[in-house]
Amino acid sequence: MASSSATPSAVEREPIIRLNDVQLTLASTAGPVNILRGIDLSVRPGERIGIVGPSGSGKSTLLAVLAGLERVSSGKVHVAGADLNGLSEDRLALWRRNRVGIVFQSFHLIPTMTALENVTVPLELAGAADAVARARAALAQVGLAKRETHYPAQLSGGEQQRVALARAVAPRPALLLADEPTGNLDGSTGHAIIDLMFGEAARLNSTLILITHDENLAGLCDRVVRIEDGKVKSIESRPDNKAPQQAAD
Amino acid sequence: MLSLRFSLRELRGGLRGFRLFVACLGLGVAVIAGIGTLSASIVTGLERDGRSLLGGDVEFRLIHRGTTAQEQTFLQSRGSVSETVQMRAMAHALRSDERTLVELKAVDAAYPLYGKIDLEQPGDLADLLAAKDGGLPGAAVDPQALIRLNAQPGDRLGIGEAEFEIRAVIAREPDRATDGLTLGPRVMIAADALQATQLVQPGTLAYWHYRVKLRPGLTAAQMQDIAQKDFAASGWRIRDWKEGSPGIRRFLDRAGLFLVLVGLTALLIGGVGVANAVHAHLDGKTPTIATLKSLGATTGLIFRVYLWQTLLLAAFGIGIGLVAGAALPNLAAGALAEVLPLPLVPGFYWQPLALAAAYGLLVALAFTIWPLARAAEIRPAALYRDLVAPGKRLPRPAYVITTLLLFAALAALAIFGAEERRFAGAFVFAAIVAFVLFRLIAIGIARTARHIRPRNVRLKLAFASLHRPGAATSALLLSLGVSLTLLVAIALVESNLHAQVEERLPDEAPAFFFVDIQPAQMDDFRSTVLGSAGARDLETVPNMRGRIASVKGVPAEQIEVSPDQRWVLQGDRGLTYARDLPAGSTLLAGQWWPRDYDGPPLISIEDRAAKGLGVTVGDKLVVNVLGRDIEAEVASIRQLDWSSFGINFVLVFSPGLLERAPHTFLATVKAGPAAELALFRAVTQKFPNISVVRMKDVLTELNTIVLKLGAAVRGAAAITLIAGLIVLAGALAAEHRRRLKEGAILKALGATRRDVILAHVIEYGSVGLVGAVMAFGLGWAAAWAMVTLMMNATFYFAPGVAAATALGGVAATLLLGLAGAWQALAAKPAPLLRTA
Known part of the structure; x- marks a missing residue:
């Protein structure tokens, strides 16, 4: 079971994400749609990046590209030690197992599995012998130790997102991707999730990419990348930002 | 895992x-x-x-004659033997004065060697059949015989020249199932009473069955081997108990395969x-x-x-x-x-x-x-x-x-x-054709629907439903189409069988067949028949039995014959001789002999049998008639119309040699329904030895069989329709939610129930109609292939039957589809739209 184990010095030298002129065009019945139009981005291990932009700007697609869920039309995509363009669909799946955790806006829990089983899935896929114990620990970490046997339909939205977070962090990924993780939650529940997520990312020394509409949330990250119309509009650094980590601590 | x-x-x-x-x-x-x-x-x-079905471990069957002393010694040295003689005969109930054709079976005291015969009266069969105190011998009869003869136990029964007393009613006969097609009820008498009937004359169509219960240590196969080696010329048909009912086995194989x-x-x-x-x-x-x-x-x-x-x-x-x-x-x-x-x-x-x-x-x-x-x-x-x-x-x-x-x-x-690999192969081929065709047509419908842009909103809705992604068109057409095709094919084959038996033949078919007319009776018989009012077109044909012993010098058992013509070589076949080309025959090759021909034996052979045996004009056949080998040259090849119900023979000899051999005559005569009874009485009263087969009885028997088979087959085919309907229901259920929502939106936009219903009628109606038309065509083709290629019969197309079956399918589709639409219409739009 791999995790982010790079030493700080190595981290300085080797970015965990390197995108060069990434373009993505999709075919549709109404003609081709240019979704990403030349994205360049470099992210160091352990960094927390907030990606903001209006609806349809390409944020979620960018996240899908980083997760290896979407193939680019052109450009280079190096993520967590792999050139994603060179990997087949199944190689990408194997790569994800060990390196990437994803939190979706609509949770995407498997409805026929209990909370514990949902968290166990990525560990089982990776062949972890102690999958259940680690899943149990991850659930406890997000405060749901007593809801292990509950099915998604028996959990509140906030609880479902905490299960999804536990599932994402259980394999100790080098890269934690979150797509509007609070988009379907009320304000206080959303805050709790964000605190948990930043805390887990810090605890595991994972790189966090957070897609959000919420400027305040983005403001908690080390850098904020603004995307408009499929291009990077600006990148703002906030090196002194410690608030979420403190909250997590 | x-x-x-x-x-x-x-x-x-x-x-x-x-x-x-x-x-x-x-x-x-x-x-x-x-x-x-x-x-x-x-x-x-x-x-x-x-x-017990065969009546022994091994059975030897001879036609026209009993065993020779040598043959009898051979059989008896291998175990205990039971002899029965079976033939068709007329029975006459003296009290009611009714006559009917019966299947006569004369049994010896050893009968049955295996199993037992169940009688409704107490007592031992041999005792009941024996003549007692110088009185009449007994007869045991099938209940059906009592009905047909309006008789009851105790009545006297005339068979041939002898009289019997009905002493027992047969409840179950152990070896009955192996008899094949029977034309009358069973009457059983003692073997030693058969002589007195004087029915067994030279050439009479009687079968001698010898059942052997083998002595320990001897197997049926060994017995068969010895018999075939030492008594090759006997011409007996040998069956052992394992293949005692090949006909039933074959029927089971075929019916089982079909089902x-x-x-x-x-x-x-x-x-x-x-x-x-x-x-x-x-x-x-x-x-x-x-x-x-x-x-x-x-x-x-x-x-x-x-x-x-x-x-x-x-x-x-x-x-x-x-x-x-x-x-x-x-x-x-x-x-x-x-x-x-x-x-x-x-x-x-x-x-x-x-x-x-x-x-x-x-x-x-x-x-x-x-x-x-x-x-x-x-x-x-x-x-x-x-x-x-x-x-x-x-x-x-x-x-x-x-x-x-x-x-x-x-x-x-x-x-x-x-x-039956040919049949199974044909089925597989037909199934592939049907599935591929229906799939292609479904794709065709979807593509056509996509390009049709009608102005009418109902048509637009219907066509959109036919081609949108995940439409049920394909499943609907495939499931309904394939099951309907099978039903149409079966309905057509069945109507063909009925047509063969019922609709076409009565006009041409004779009213009666007369069997076992002795040559000496011919003149009297002819004048009796033609003297009966309404009788016309009397045809008489000499009849004897013989088997093909060799073809072009190759013994029969070594000849490779195509499977559908194998029967020609199996045991004895009827033969005749004729001066003129028989009616209903067409000469395909060779020459017909002159009327006064009296040279070396010539033979005319039926076309398909000739092909099966691989013989042509000029080839030599050896036919064993009454134990004597007769070599004959093939002079001509004829085509026969088997369905004319006239008297047809595969082998026809030139006159001369066979005229002098012992034989009987067959006759057919036509008569209107009103004249039948008088004719029947005239012949049966005067000639007790002549068996009379009434054509209508045969047709009724055949129709009953067709009807029973038809019902079984239709019942089985209905299962495919049920499968089709399950698939249909599944496809519709998968669409149900979409339809509910669509109906709600349409209603919210101002569509009336009539609009939505009509859109559904057009959608299902068009798929159903295409399915029906296809099923009509494919079913027709399949039925044609079955009737002409597999049954070798002429195909009669009954468009009404096919159309009714196919359109029934459309009705089923529409009803099912509309039942779904009805629910869509009944639903209130608001809740559905809120959850949309």
Whole structure:
């Protein structure tokens, strides 16, 4: 079971994400749609990046590209030690197992599995012998130790997102991707999730990419990348930002 | 196993979408397993009762004569022997003065060697049949004989020149099932009383059966070998108890095969439902599959997860089918024993169940690998985007090849698992043609509908429903079309059989056949018949029996004959001689001999038999007639119209040599219904030895058989329609939610119920109509092939029957489809739109 184990010095030298002129065009019945139009981005291990932009700007697609869920039309995509363009669909799946955790806006829990089983899935896929114990620990970490046997339909939205977070962090990924993780939650529940997520990312020394509409949330990250119309509009650094980590601590 | 674990977790979601999957598989498997179990229990019964069905370990049958002293010595040295003589004869009840044709059986004291005869009266058969105190000998009769003769036990019965007293009524005769087609009820008398009837004359069509109960240490096969070697010239037909009922076996094989193929059709139609169910299920699983993939599951793992699910559900459906298939024939054994005159041994037969399970598994896999592969290849990006770039590609080559191999295995199992491979092969071919054609037409309908842009909103709605992604058009057309095709074909074959028997023949067919007319009686017979009012067109033909001993110098047993003509060489066949080319014959090759020809024997042979035996004009045949080998040269080849019901012979000799051999005559005569009774009485009163077969009785008998078979076949075919309807219901259920929502939106936009209903009528009506037209055409073609190529008969097209069957299918589609629409119309739009 791999995790982010790079030493700080190595981290300085080797970015965990390197995108060069990434373009993505999709075919549709109404003609081709240019979704990403030349994205360049470099992210160091352990960094927390907030990606903001209006609806349809390409944020979620960018996240899908980083997760290896979407193939680019052109450009280079190096993520967590792999050139994603060179990997087949199944190689990408194997790569994800060990390196990437994803939190979706609509949770995407498997409805026929209990909370514990949902968290166990990525560990089982990776062949972890102690999958259940680690899943149990991850659930406890997000405060749901007593809801292990509950099915998604028996959990509140906030609880479902905490299960999804536990599932994402259980394999100790080098890269934690979150797509509007609070988009379907009320304000206080959303805050709790964000605190948990930043805390887990810090605890595991994972790189966090957070897609959000919420400027305040983005403001908690080390850098904020603004995307408009499929291009990077600006990148703002906030090196002194410690608030979420403190909250997590 | 990770995939199994995930699969089981997934199944917790319930089996709602899989009820039809299970039903489709279960139904087809149940039919195949049920037919197989029934067939196996009959075969076991035949084997268990083989000796009593045959009447011995081995049976030797001779025509025209009993055994010679040498033959008799041979038989008796091998075990105990029972002799029976069987022939058709007229029986006359003296009290009621009624006469009827009976199947006469003269039995010796040893009869039956195996099994026992059940009589309604107490007492031993031999005792009851014996002449007592110088009085009349006894007769045991079938209950049907009492009805036809208006007689009762104690009455006197005239047979030939002798009289008998009816002493017993036969409840069950152990060796009756092996007799084949019978034209009258059984009358049994003692062998030593046969002489007095004077029915056995030279050339009389009587059969001598010698059943042997072998002495210990001698097997039936050894006995057959010795007999064939030492008594090759005897011309007896030898059967052992294991093959005592080849006719029944052959019938069972054919009927069983047909019904298994009907079951397979149901299963194939069900396969469409299976594929639809899996497709619909996996459609709903797209988010789960994409999530699993985003968590690192590979395509192979996803495929295995859902393959496990399919296998588990298939095992469930197949299990239900097997239990039902194994149980039903056993539960119904009592009722079946009443209908079938065959021994039935209820029990658990694993072979037919294994075969049914194999069919079920192959169908389940063949129809699901494709949708499973497609689902496994869902990209995780589907979590974000499903509709912008829909990926409709072929699955990977490995999956495509696997699917093709599974269908090939299914075809191979159907063909090589059957005795009649030609028939099974034809079925497989027809099934492939039907499935491919219906699929192509479905694609054609969808494409056409896409390009038609009507102004009328109802038409627009209907056409949109026909071609939108996931439309039920294909499933509907395939399931309905294939089952309707089978029904149309069966309806047409059945109407053809009826037409052959009923509609065409009575005008041409003679009223009576007369059998066993002695040459000395001919003049008197002729004047009696023609002197009876209304009798006309009397035809008489000399008749004797003989068997082909060799063809072009090759002994009969070494000749390779095409299977459909093998009967020509099997045992004795009727032969005749003639001066003129018989009516109904057409000369195809060679010359007909001159009227006054008296040279070396010449022979004219029927066309198909000539082809089967590979003979042509100028070749030499040796025919054994009454124990004497006669060599004859083929002078001509004739074509016969077998369905004319006239007297036809495969072999016709030139006059001369055969005229001098002992023989009898056959005769036919035409008579109007009003003249029949007088003619019957005139002949039967004057000539007690002549057997009279009334054509109408034969036709009634044949019609009854056709009717019974037809009912069984239609019943079986109806199962495919049920399978079709299950698939249809499944396809419609999958669409139900969409229809509800669509109906609600249309109503919210101001559409009336009539608009929505009409759109549905147009949609289902057009699919149903296309299905019906196709089924009409394909069913016609299939029926034509069955009637002309397999039954070698002339095909009569009954468009009314075909159209009624096909249109019945359209009605079924419309009713089902509209039932769904009705619910859509009844629903209030507001709640549906809120959840939209």
